[in-house]
Amino acid sequence: MDLAAAAGTAILAATDGTVAAAGPASGFGNWIIIDTQIGGSLLSTVYGHMFDNGVNVTVGQQVQTGQRIGAVGSNGEATGPHLHFEVVPGGRQQGGQQIDPVPWLAQHGAPVDGSDAAATPAASTTTVAAPGDPKSSRAKYGIAQAAGFAAGCMPVAVDGGGSAPDLRPGSVPPAFEPWILRAAKTCAEVTGPLLAGQLEQESGFNPDAGSPKGAQGAAQFLLGTWAAYGVDAEGKGYADIHSIPDAVMTQARYDCDQVQSAKNGLAQGTLHGDLTELWLSMYNCGPGGTFESGGVCQNAETLNYVKNIPALATKYAATMGGA
Structure with missing residues (x-):
């Protein structure tokens, strides 16, 4: 599934788990794979098309639902900035078969239309605190509820959102x-x-x-x-x-x-x-x-x-x- 987002938009982990891959991948430019044990079975979530500086985790790292893991790019075979997202029961590197991410995301609190949902992140056998921030709301709440955005992406500063500027002209240094x-x-x-x-x-x-x-x-x-x-x-x-x-x-x-x-x-x-x-x-x-x-x-x-x-x-x- 491809999710359009501005370049640089933060990508948040959809599950707890262990980073199984983080770096170059054919077609993706770069990818991140997070492996998670859910109900005794392996499940991978896959995130693709990041630029080199948009991969913010390393292989073997433990991550938590809602933790920033990368930034949206258009690397590899891509026509514009977006997040390529997969859900793979059985494991992406173990020959598992992809499933439609849409119902899975909706079930776990991240509807792809950006609407609000009761966040119920996928449970994992691995649960760790967000680094240096044990009370982070991005760790405590599901990605849709915490980030207010769809499918593991959080808003980036771009023109056209938020309030109209109300800064008094000339009140700050010109470069700012x-x-x-x-x-x-x-x-x-x-x-x-x-x-x-x-x-x-x-x-x-x-x-x-x-x-x-x-x-x-x-x-x-x-x-x-x-x-x-x-x-x-x-x-x-x-x-x-x-x-x-x-x-x-x-x-x-x-x-x-x-x-x-x-x-x-x-x-x-x-x-x-x-x-x-x-x-x-x-x-x-x-x-x-x-x-x-x-x-x-x-x-x-x-x-x-x-x-x-x-x-x-x-x-x-x-x-x-x-x-």
């Missing part, structure tokens, strides 16, 4: 303005003024900023997070943490991922508080820390962070006083 305007379309909750306020708080709009903890660039990403989320906004073939376009688009992608996590937590009753403050808390002290706290992390830095950024956003808004 077009990218904040574009990034503000990623999801409705992450507005241009909030992105600008966050950039001021994180780095003072300095693309070469660094921190003692190892965070880098205008949006202050740790290298491990950048490896998973980094956006190549200009089509260079790689994501540069010190590039203004890449940093701002990655900032919006990560923010919007945290928005969805916070929404899920509020809906499930595992989080309490203001939605904006919750996703800002996740950016600052991590989704795990926020879920552990049941709300905004209660350290002084994060408590200050979630209040400062909305306050800073007001000066960047086209209508002063509104963020």
